[in-house]
Amino acid sequence: MRNPISAIAAALVLVGALNWGLVAIAEFDLVAWIFGEEFGTTSAASRIVYGLVGIAAVYGIAALLASRRHTSAHEAPAAVH
Numbered sequence: 001m002r003n004p005i006s007a008i009a010a011a012l013v014l015v016g017a018l019n020w021g022l023v024a025i026a027e028f029d030l031v032a033w034i035f036g037e038e039f040g041t042t043s044a045a046s047r048i049v050y051g052l053v054g055i056a057a058v059y060g061i062a063a064l065l066a067s068r069r070h071t072s073a074h075e076a077p078a079a080v081h
Contacts, residue, residue: 009059012055
């Protein structure tokens with residue numbers, strides 16, 4: 001079963017990715033819109049969301065690196081001919 005923190009981090013990274021995609025394609029900031037802000041403006045609430053997305057991305061990077069180290073440690077060494 002997946003760690004709940006990993007699931008939350010993945011959801012936040014997806015929200016961030018969706019938001020950046022919308023900014024690029026439609027010049028629409030979903031997070032700003034949710035908090036009733038104009039495109040390009042922020043409030044304390046939206047900055048918290050952006051900050052959580054950033055923390056989730058750092059968590060995801062750390063999890064990927066840890067996973068790679070764990071996988072590399074368990075791989076058999078290549079046969080020498």
